[in-house]
Amino acid sequence: METRIFFNPGDSIANIHDYNEAVRKGQIFKRERHADDLVIAKGPDDEEYAIFYAKDELPASHQASKPYNVKNRL
Template identity: 30%
Template sequence: MSENIFFNPGDSIASDFDFNKAYVSAQIYRHKAEKPVLIVQEKDGRPYFIFDEDAAIDQETDEAKKFSVIKKI
């Protein structure tokens, strides 16, 4: 089941082509900020982006791109 969401890539906390590295970065941010974090990807072969879910949704702009949610932490 795929969930799509729109974000501005410039608002990401981090990005990485390796899911495991992106996942570790997301866990660190989640632990420090105590806020929900999303790991998303535009399409296969593209980097994974990490977003603070609440902040990113509040900042939707015309520059937003469509991403698939890979993991919610």
């Protein structure tokens, strides 16, 4: 079962159509920037994968939040 979380789409680090490419870019970003936990999630449009900092998760009631389905945590 997928986990649904909420983010502001403007907070994404990257938006990528290919899942494997999103994972690869997330791993590179995390290694190069010594980043905290990252989340790869399928966007509300169900077309792109977005990379977010896990700490940027918002409550569902926040006006800027959109639902994303978590696909991977890095």
